Amino acid sequence: MTITPYDPSVFLAIVPEISILVVLSLVLLFDAVWQDEQRRNLGWLTFAGLLVTLGLSLTVARPSAEGALIFGGMLRHDNLAYVLRILFLFGAAVTALLGMDTPNLGRRGEFYLLMLASTFGMLLMASAADLIMLFLAIETTTIPLYILAGFFYRDDKSTESGFKYLLFGAMTSAISLYGFTLLFGFSGQTNLYGIASGLASGQVPVFSVLVAMLLILIGFGFKISVAPMQFWAPDVYEGAPTPVAGFLSTASKAAGFVVLMRFFVVVFPGIEQYWTLVIAVVAALTMTIGNFIALAQKNIKRLLAYSSIAHAGYALVGVVAVSELGINSVVFYLGAYLLTNLAAFGVAATFYRVVGSDEIAAYAGLSRRKPGLALVMLVAFLSLAGMPPFAGFIAKIVVFAAAVEAGFVWLVVIGVLNSIVGLYYYLRVLNVVYHYRSEDEEKPLEITPPYALALVLLVAGIIVVGTLFAPFFGLGNLAALALF
């Protein structure tokens, strides 16, 4: 892979990143200018800014079909990055909406700033093609998230959440950094494509590469919260502000996935038969652990945390296939999952704002109290469970299809059995929502405009992706082609 020489036009590739920095500065500026109540409008500003960025990345920053290595090999400007950017930007925009009316969050400029910073990091993660760039991007993404997770510093749980996240994040970062250094040592290069050709020369023992691979997998595994690096997620999600937890479980996770896919497909084709097996086992474990522990949860955020662990497992099933269809399916899965899980967390956020509880039992009678919100919840949870006509159904099918194509039928069987367990606990929540009665049924449950907008966007997205999937699947295909 040759590095494209410098040309001023390469700046076009990082227009979205630049745009985010502009938005970030604007937020900083208005945070100082606006007074207490007005600061809520920072959310609209962020939302609009991210949408503009999204527009820019769709138009100006469009890569060529074969992609290019730019900035001295630091970044790879290709369709994989292009598609994932759409996801990150959309996820961040919706998170901004969800955060606006969250108490102690929406009126604080820092929330928007940190989230934008993190998004900035994600955009770079999607295109990083160099170990150094990659590490920087990951840290840029994660450090603001540590703070966001512990945002409610007066709340013990939130503090615990932030601290826990920081500790585990730092540790696993260190471990994967160790893996990076090993790779650098083996190949003498920091560029991923360079490392790949270095390893391909065959002078490095397979065992050593395997060790490096495992170390790196631990770091990435933490980001996407797969077993056995999943244990931080429930505590962190529970303690973190709900919109942040949603962001963590979707955009941040998708960022982890894109890095994982690019890294493993590009760098380790030589030991593919090993790492696919490792990842297959990890996927099986992740699905199973996530789903089974989720069965016992009584808190909606913890339930969603475990469910998101399980979903990482499903997505990994597609990675295992290491094929065009496989990557395609994972990207599609990530998109569908982002819409769905944000909707689920969005409902939780909306509900928490009024009721002040995350207990599943508190959702009793919701369908009588606010039928619309209950319906959103129905859509989100059924999509999580993989029911048509929602996005989760087709996403799950394509992931499983990819694995079947690659011959991993056993993994698919584990996957489908897991999805049954999943169905059980999702339905249990819906049962509470629709079936149980509560004394608060007559009390109003206000949904403010930002919430309403976010939820409508997400539900429309879930249904559109779930029924007219062809164009979105086509985007996934674009992304997949960039790796092969």
Added chain:
Amino acid sequence: MGLIDNYLLSLILFTPALGALVLVFLPSEPRSLHRWGALLISLIPLALTVYLWFQFDRSLPGFQFEESAIWYEAIQSSYHLGVDGLSLTMVLLTTLLTPLSILASFSIQDRVKPYMVLFLFLETGMLGVFLALDLLIFFVFYEVGLVPMFFLINQWGSEYGERTLFGGVKVQARTYASFKFMIYTMGASLGLLLAIQLIGVTAGTYDLVRLVEIWPSLTVIEQVPLALPVSTIKSIAFWAFVVAFALKVPVWPFHTWLPDAHTEAPTAGSMILAGVLLKLGGYGFLRLVLPLYPTESYQFAGALAFLAVMAIIFGAFGAFGQKDFKRLVAYSSINHMGFVVLGIAAAAFAAGSPQIDPLDANIALNGAVLQMFNHGLSAAGMFFLVGVIYERTHTRNLEDYGGLFPLIPAYGGILIFTAMASLGLPGLNGFISEFLVVRGAWAIFPVFTAVAMLGLLFTGAYVLKGIKHVLQGPLNEKWVGHLSEINTREIFVIAPLMVLMLQLGVWPAWLLDVINGAMTALFQMNALF
């Protein structure tokens, strides 16, 4: 009249059902509307049958007035009707007894409309069996008839009496009887159903006219993967048919449902049960068993004759031992129907034995069919008369009656007359047919016939016992002043029966003519030599 001639059988068959549908849509009140409506409707098939009777060409063998239409093409079953002398006789019996039964039911007060509707449906069911020339259609009507009968017994049967079931549960006697009737009959027809399916699958058609050509000569059964020789399969199928029809006749030891059902049924129900429904069994033997299984019939004719004789004897003894007037009559049916089966068995045996004069077999067959008709008349009459007295006394216990002749002389006369017909007094119809059966069977099964004569003796005994208890002896004082004479409507019911009993006893030729044609053809087709 071309249109009517072409569809005469369908008209006869469906008039009652259509009439029933009309009744369904009429208001439930007044009840007389339904009574007279049903009676009028049931007279139409009678009139059509009489017309059919005169249009029927006695000189032609085979089926006449055939109709055929697509019904269930996918399994090669069609709506195929036709009559020969045998079915014509039975149709006449049915269409004759139905209006009389309906007239007899005018005393029903409870839910008249559904009662009449069911009765008319029942008539269609019975006629369908006699008219069908397609095995499947035959089965359809054979089973359909059960449903109205079940409800007639279950809902309008005798309200008194209890039966203790296994396990100590007490149920109403009519419930018990109706269930027994239903389950026995359905259970027995399962074998029939299976055998019909086997035949249909093997022969690829259900058309009787074709089946009697294909099935008996079949030597290989390819379509059904049974690892058994064809003769065994056929024997099993034969017994499946026999059991179904023997239960209907009923032949000992399949008769136990009959006393219960007849006793608990409403009067008109008993009339039809004894008068027509039992004939379905005999008809089944003649229409299906003999033509379809000539070899097996010959082979097992002895066994069948044995069962028939047992039915004759046990029926007679059973009747003699009863204290319940209606049960007595019910057991007498078993006794009389035994002669039908004896005649059939004798003919079946003769069909396989060249040394026996075919004339004997023919006489036996003629006797059997005539016996069916005669028993239809006399049993219906007897049950009706039991009903008449039961309606007045609300008891059926023979001990409770006694010396009623002076109180109700007209009724007494009629009862004696009918009982004599049933007993087989020369000059009345019963004598002719029983004589024919015995005459025919004597040459074929001398031992069985001789034993059957013993049964005949007891027939006299139980009939006289019944008459003695009801009419003779010391007058039971409690009935004085409480017992009214038989009324005009009831006389209208019994009169036609009495006329026919007498007329057939004196000059049976008009009926035997028709029967004989069919029986001769049947026997010729059946003969194995």
Added chain:
Amino acid sequence: MQFPILSVIVFTPLLSALIILLIPGERKTEVRVTALAAALLAFLLSLWMYFNYDTAAAGYQYIEKYTWLPALGISYHVGVDGISAPLVLLTGLVMFTGVLISWGIDDRPREFFAFLFILATGVFGVFVALDLFMLFFFYEIAVFPMYLLIAIWGWKQTREYAAMKLTLYLFIGSVVSMVGALVMYFAAGMNTFDMLELEKAGFSTGFQQFWFPFVFLGFAVLGGIFPFHNWSPDGHVAAPTAVSMFHAGVLMKLGAFAALRVGIMLLPEGAKAHMWWIILLALVNVVYGAFIASVQTDFKYVIGFSSVSHMGLVMMGFATLSREGLIGAGVQMFSHGAMTALFFAVVGMVYDQAHTRDIPRLGGISRVMPYATIAFIIGGLVSMGMPGFSGFVAEFPIFMGVWKTYPWIAVVAVVSIVVTASYIMRIIRKVFFGQVPDEHDGHLSDNTRLDKLALVVLSLVLLILGIYPSVMVPMVETGVENILRLLGGA
């Protein structure tokens, strides 16, 4: 371009569900009227579709095909053949009568009808789907509303348990089949989910024999095959009346139909190799279901188990792989659907009046509800395979088919007819006739006109089919011919 009748049928319920959701929840009458209008429309359209199906031309008709996801060869491909056309009609029928019967639902009727209609869309979709993916898509749409319908509006004592059990069973079944379907897709290597194409894929015999049990049984779970029938009686009992009607009437056919369409038609060699034990399972269904039904004391459980027994006959008909058996199974699907809908409708009416389904505590219903009584008797006669009713028309060929393949099975299975007769007669006598128990005396009243209309429509269908089987059989026959062609002229 011809009028896209099938798409209209499929999406009418969905659109009306959306419209219903937009009506404010308090305006219950408007909700009901909208629902009834939509159901009537769907029913009439399916009737029109049914009677305009060209039996002489046979094959798949009213075909519509649009690409959906070309990258994977997924298309929106609909059409009906002689097997599915009656089932579409059945769905329309059950939907219409189900709405009539549900008029009295007072707890959130808006959501009830919306979910019911989404369910109906799923069911219609499966019956008309000619694309494997699409079949799964609609199949699952049909499964999940069931959960909510039972859990929310069902019988209080068991609804949560039964709803969950049902959903999980069905979901397990469908995902197992789905794995099989995906394997088939890749094994065919034709980059298409189109079933008409996959029929020609020519899978190797070994492949077919290995995957057939998964695909077939996965769907057959919904068809209630032993030993996976457990969900069904519980589900039937817990469900509200209209849902029981849908559930037993249509949904179970969905499983049987999909098992036929995907299992037998795409993997014919597998079917041939495995049918011997499937017919045994079906036999257990038939006989065991009938016996269990006869010892129940809960009115609805009796009907629930009778469904298990009757669906066994459908499976048995399939398993013969013979012309008669398949025709019978096709007709039985329709006949049982209408019959069991009728049964559950009557059970629901009785329960609404008496507030108990305990058979010993019921009696004398015929005196207050003559329509329900007659309807139940008609249903009962159908159920016991009484000639002259649709049950006979369906069961008789099935038995003929069994004779051609496994004669002993026919001999054993036939026992169920007597058992069925005994329990049906017992119910008729005890519940509908007999004495009205004191506790209900004077509290019972007759059905509404809408209820009666529903009963009359269903009864008529059963009678017409029984007396004149040619309204349906030739059509089913054309479908069966196609299956036989796939089976290699067997």
